[in-house]
Amino acid sequence: MPEPKQRHTKSRRNRRRSQIKIQQKVFSICPKCKQRVLPHQMCPNCGYYKGRQVIDVLAKLEKRERKQKEKEIKESEKEKVSEKSLTMEDLSKK
Numbered sequence: 001m002p003e004p005k006q007r008h009t010k011s012r013r014n015r016r017r018s019q020i021k022i023q024q025k026v027f028s029i030c031p032k033c034k035q036r037v038l039p040h041q042m043c044p045n046c047g048y049y050k051g052r053q054v055i056d057v058l059a060k061l062e063k064r065e066r067k068q069k070e071k072e073i074k075e076s077e078k079e080k081v082s083e084k085s086l087t088m089e090d091l092s093k094k
């Protein structure tokens, strides 16, 4: 086994350890449901990636949960439409 030739100083050890830290994860926003998602990955909330459905999110849920989820999706789509109309109005005002 190779052995260290000399001991490293506290300063050297601390300089090395100064780079050890938790990095904040980078998120992008799902264009369909506007949730935070990891980039280059399918959205776990709606199951969409690059504008197409990859998995059926509703398939594994029970009836009651499924109804709730469908409601949430409908509401988010409504919000999306209303936000779009607002932005169009804002643009016309400017």
Ligand SMILES: [Zn+2]
Binding pocket: 030, 031, 032, 033, 034, 035, 043, 044, 045, 046, 047, 048
């Ligand atoms: Zn989504």
